[in-house]
Amino acid sequence: MACSRRVATVKPARGTVPGMTANITQPAIAVRGLRKKYGEKVVLDGIDLSVAQGKIFSLLGPNGAGKTTVVRILSTLIRADGGDMRVAGHDPVREPNAVRAAIGVTGQFSAVDKLLTGEENLLLMADLHHLDRREGRRRAAELLERFDLVEAGGKAASTYSGGMQRRLDLAMTLVGSPQVIFLDEPTTGLDPRSRRDLWQIIRELVAGGVTIFLTTQYLDEADHLADRIALLDQGQLVAEGTPEELKRQIPGGHVNLRFTDPAELDLAARTLGVAGRDDEALVLQVPHDGGVHSLRALLARLDDASIEVEELTVHTPDLDDVFLTLTEKKKEAVR
Template structure:
């Protein structure tokens, strides 16, 4: 396939238009001396989506970003970014991407506006176009009032917004955000999440690395967990949560006779006679939840409270990255912790 043509995938079921692939990696490898950092990593990221790469410190997340953004070379594997071969067309890859690292690229000694104009010069924009783009992005990121102030006076959240605004000067199709909310307060972190959502709405693909599991749960269309240089598991947040056992539905009753009837019929349920509650193993899927509700209706039994307990991404992360975790090439669902209540239906 020519490097200028983006590969595609057909959505499940074969319906709809093919989704272009923004980033594709097969067998990505990188070592430093005798330390293997990436050991045959495969990635396939659709355009216009948020992909989150999770992993403990030292798992290789930043190394993967540096390779995909042409900052360092891989030891092996085939990579295409924005339809261009990373090995043969690195300049075309660089023209299509933007990168915001863990540490801000903002120069604190000059103003926010001057940082933006400097970036415009680096992208060889004319002075008129550079000023137009700068004014537009400063307004978009709510930095107009601070534009003439030295960037060193900015808060952490403002510096992060300026950093991403600088990244957007070149109008990239793919943005790599390497732990973009590290050190931010909760309000600034939520503001950054909205920025990411707005970018994707505009057609940008976001490759996100993060240690904040809630961040991945909130933003990512697809998540991969990197551990010991390999992808331990990947899928949507809900798919990953279903890998970990411990999901169940809890039925609570106020009528002892209804409780006894349900307990007699649901023999797989764990009883709590004192609380008049039953715990039924369940993966939290809509299909299985509906089957329980349909059974209650058909039996004429009314539960006072139905609570769905599902493992969360914390459970998934700990199960897949803990010492002694299963080999990622095997089914990673033999370990885990019981999740906490996520939803209550009354």
């Protein structure tokens, strides 16, 4: 389900939202008890979220978990069935225009008009934000420069690569100087270099004080970018925390010790009291939390026993492990 950016209806002063009292301590997004269902299918079942200003918050979950529905509700595109919400200090139900003035939305699929040039797409967004012609042209030129699209600005967007279209898409979102940007799977279909380029742009936006609400299917993307992550599954939040906090919830960290001599492998297994071994590869797997202190202790035990290790690798749970473990637990709980 794609999100449309075409939600601008009022002209905000740059850097401000009409009627909003500046308060750097209030969350950029606050949600309590958010509920939504379609017919008998419950899509969101009492979601609580808090997103700090000037941070990147990532919402993860399997297909159909409700991620895009959350974005569409918070960006005023659809209405919730229940719950209390604030986006940039405003209620999306009672103050939709104030919310729209404060946000930008980039959906799963590009909203670029491919028949128009890059510059014309930006000028169209300037018109939707009610910028006067001079300010609109100034803003378009500024964004073409910022997103390295000056040379392509006069060309039809249909000639752009996927990465260029995504950069233009995000530039269009920024025409209204939003305080909060919803990025709904923004790098879907991009090559690795284009993804990295977009990541850098996102980091620069946050460094400038913008808040990013990111949904993504790429767990490495959330790991690289997000300050906090929430995992949504079957309409409920099953975990929330920093990437490191989530990884620490999952067991399975270990150190692989590889030897050149079977005798050394046997000695290490007896010394460390572990049974996880691959005799053919001469590898011993030792449970480990990934911490520096415990790694030093392990090496000290090997050194004290005069055990020669050819190679050492550390494996700690990643977000793939978190995702698979917690969503599987959710499935088992429902059965």
